[in-house]
Amino acid sequence: MAENPILTIKDMSVSFSSPDEADIEAVRQVDLTLTPGKTLALVGESGCGKSVTARAVLRLLDNNAEIRRGSIRFEPEGQAPTDIARLKPDSLPLRAIRGNQIAMIFQEPMSSLSPVHTIGDQIDEMMIIHEGLKPKAARERTVALLDQVGIPGARERADAYPFQLSGGLRQRAMIAMALACTPQILIADEPTTALDVTTQAQILDLLRQLQADFGMAMLFITHDLGVVAEIADEVAVMYLGDVVEQGSVYDVFARPSHPYTQALMNSIPKLARKADRVRLSPIKGTVPAPKDRPEGCAFTSRCPYAFEPCPTIRPAQTDVGNGHHARCHLLTRVPVEEPA
C-alpha cells in the first residue's frame, strides 16, 4: 500500500518572541511525512518542541509564535494541495481544514472539553458547523460515534457533562469529537499520558481500531517509548527543536543511530529478571535552554561521542538504510583517522 503522503512538513521552524527577551526558536528543523492509514510517533522529552510542532500543523500556536521557515503541505486525495504554513490562523480556508479534515486530541480531556456543555452538544456542534447538518441528524451521528468509541449507554451519556465521566470515558468522548467529521489526519498530543495503564491500553486499542476503520493518518505525540512501540509505524525522535532520527519503528528500535535515541533507550528500565538486570545508563546533565543551544548539533553538550564539528556544524540527514535516517556527524565520519 504505497500511498502518497497526505501531509508533508518540510524544514519547518517555529519561533516565539517576547518583548523583553531574545526570540526563542522552539522548533528549529522539522521534516515529517504522514501517510494515510499509518501512525507516526513523535517522541521526545519535555520542551523538545513536539507539541509545538503538532499545534503548528493546525495553526493553534499562541500569538507570539511564528512559523519562520518551511512549509506544511496538506494534500488530501482529489483536492489541490494547500500549504498550511501560508494560511492565516483565523482564515476561512484554514477553519475549513481544522477540526474537519485535520482533527486533534489533547492530553487533558478535562481542560480541553467545555465544562458547561454536554458531551453531545459539543460533538453536534462540529457537524452542524462543518457539514451543515440539522441538530437532530447531528445527534444521531453523535450517538453512533459515542457508541463506536466504546462509551456504554451512548444515548444517555450524550447528555452528560464532562465532569460526570471518568478520565477514560472523557478521553473517549474527546476522540469521538475528533472523529466527528471523519478527518483524514488525526493529531493526538499525549492522549494517554494522564490515564492509568489499563485505561491507556484500552485507548491505544481503540485508536488502532479506529485507524483501521477510517484509514486516517495519525500523528501521535508521546514521551513514552513503550507507547511508541505499541502504536507507531514510524518514529521521529526530537531533541531541542530538531528531529534527530526518523525511520520505521522496527528499524529505530533495533538500531538506534543517533546517540540521543540510544541514550533514551538506555534510560528506560527493561522488563527483565533480576539476573539480567542492567544498571540504567542515564544521559548526563540536563537539556539546555533553547538560547544555549549550540549552532551545530543540539545534543552536543550531553553527547558522550561529541567531536570537533559537533558544536558548530549542523549534521546533515544521513540515510542508514530502508528510509531510516539520522542527523549525526558520526554517521558521515570517515572511519580511517585517529592521527598519531
Next chain:
Amino acid sequence: MSKLLSVEHLSKHFLLSGGWFGPERRLDALTDINLSVEAGETLAIVGESGCGKTTLGRCIIAAQSTSEGRVVYHPTSGGDVELTALSKREIKPWRQDIRMIFQDPMSSLNPNMRVFDIVAEPLRIHRICKGRELEERVISTLEKVGIPAEAVGRYPHAFSGGQRQRIGIARALVLDPRLVIADEAVSALDVSIQAQVLNLLEDLKDEFGLTYIFISHDLGVVNYIADRVVVMYLGHVVENAPTEMLFEQPRHPYTELLLEALPIADPLRRKGRKKEVRGEIPYLGNRPAGCPFHTRCKYAEDVCRKDKPALRPINGTAQEAACHFAEKLELKGAYEDAPIGHGVEASLDASRRPHVHQSGGDGSTAEFARNLPE
C-alpha cells in the same frame, strides 16, 4: 533480615458530607491492610489511581489518622513503637527515622526558602545540630545527591525538575533516616532524568543502608527497583510477592491485567491482537460486594460475587494473593523470552532484535560505531 515496620489490619475511611440534610457517606479508602517491611528491602506499592496507595503511605508516616488497625515501627534500639497510638508530640522523634519524598518537585518545595534552608529545616526542627556542623551536614548531603555547594543559596525556581527532586531527596536524607517512603518520586520526571534519579536512589540505599517503600504506578520502574511488590485494588492488597515471582507468574487476575496493559518498549513484542484489558476501576463509594475485583475479572464465578477472598500464601511460597482461584489459574506473566512474532516481526531474525549497548561504556566513538548498522 529483620522486620522494620508492620502494618496490621489497617483501615482508613473518610466521611463525606451528604449535603445539608443527607446522611454522611462513608468512603473506605483502605480495608484491612496487612504487610510488613523488612530492613534493607525496597517494597513497591502499585495500583491504579484511587486504589489507596498514597493514603497507605500517608497512614504509615502518620500524616493521616487511621480508622482501625496499627502501624508498628521496630527501631534499632529494640522494642516496638506503635506509631498509630502516639500523639503528635510523641511521634516527632520517630519522624527522623521515617521520611518521605513527594511526587511533584514543583509543589513540594517552599518557593520562598533557599535550598540551604529547605534541607536544614528538618535538622533545626529536630534540634540536631546548628552553626558550623549544620552547615557542613546540609552541604555534604546536597553534594551526595548531586547539588553543588555553590547552588545552596538559590531558590527552588532556579532548578530543573530533576534537580528539585534531588533537593527533596536531600531533605529526606539529611536526618539519616532508616525508612524512606517515595511517593511516585520519579513519575513527574522525563525518562533521562528519571533514570538519573533511580540510580541515585539505588546508590543512596547502599550507602546509607536505607529501606524504601516505593509507591508507583509504573510497573517497568517497579520491576527494576523493587525487591517485593504489593498490588492494591480499591483499598485492598490483592497480591504481595517477591518482584520476580510476581512478574514471572502473577497469582491475582488484577496483577495479570496490569502486566498485560503495560506498554513495552520493543515493537517486536507488540501484541498484534487486542489486549484483554476490561473495564474501569469503580468508584470507591460503590465498591462491589465479594471480591472487589470481580466486576472486571474474566475468571469470576459465583463465589467471587459473594465471598471476599483473604490474602493468603499460595502453594506455600512467599507469594500471597487474595483470590479464590489463585492456585488454579494459570495467569500470564510479563517476562517473555522470545518475541511473539507475526507478520513483519516474524521475519526479523535475532540479529535484528534491539541491540543497544548497556554498559556506561568508555564513551569512545568506536563503541558508538558498534551500535551502528554496518
